[in-house]
Amino acid sequence: MNYENYEWKIVETYSIALETFPLGTVVNPGKIGRREDLVRLLDSLMDGSCEWVKLTDTELTERVKKNIERQARGEKVYKPRKHRTNATSAKSQG
Numbered sequence: 421m422n423y424e425n426y427e428w429k430i431v432e433t434y435s436i437a438l439e440t441f442p443l444g445t446v447v448n449p450g451k452i453g454r455r456e457d458l459v460r461l462l463d464s465l466m467d468g469s470c471e472w473v474k475l476t477d478t479e480l481t482e483r484v485k486k487n488i489e490r491q492a493r494g495e496k497v498y499k500p501r502k503h504r505t506n507a508t509s510a511k512s513q514g
Contacts, residue, residue: 421448423446423447423448423451424448424499425498425499426446427483427487427497427498428487428497428498431475431480431483432480432483432484432487435474435475435477435480436472436473436474436475437472437473437475437483438470438471438472439470439471439472439473440464440469440470440471441461441464441470442457442460442461442464442469442470443457443460443461449461
């Protein structure tokens with residue numbers, strides 16, 4: 421899953437979101453440092469208090485609007501892709 425661009429690649433692309441994520445911002449579980457936080461995340465997924473929900477068209481439109489506003493204020497909502505160093509070079513023929 422693309423955690424660094426969660427809003428763009430997951431929420432805005434598929435119209436789904438994790439609701440009531442227990443650690444605040446959705447992050448890669450591999451980057452959660454404390455065991456207690458991992459257990460809390462697992463428990464919330466298992467008991468259904470944190471779950472995937474399908475967004476309505478209205479909810480999605482509102483979320484995109486808020487994401488654009490957050491990005492304009494300087495928050496890192498949309499992480500830019502890295503540019504390849506060889507992106508413009510011609511392929512070698514052989």
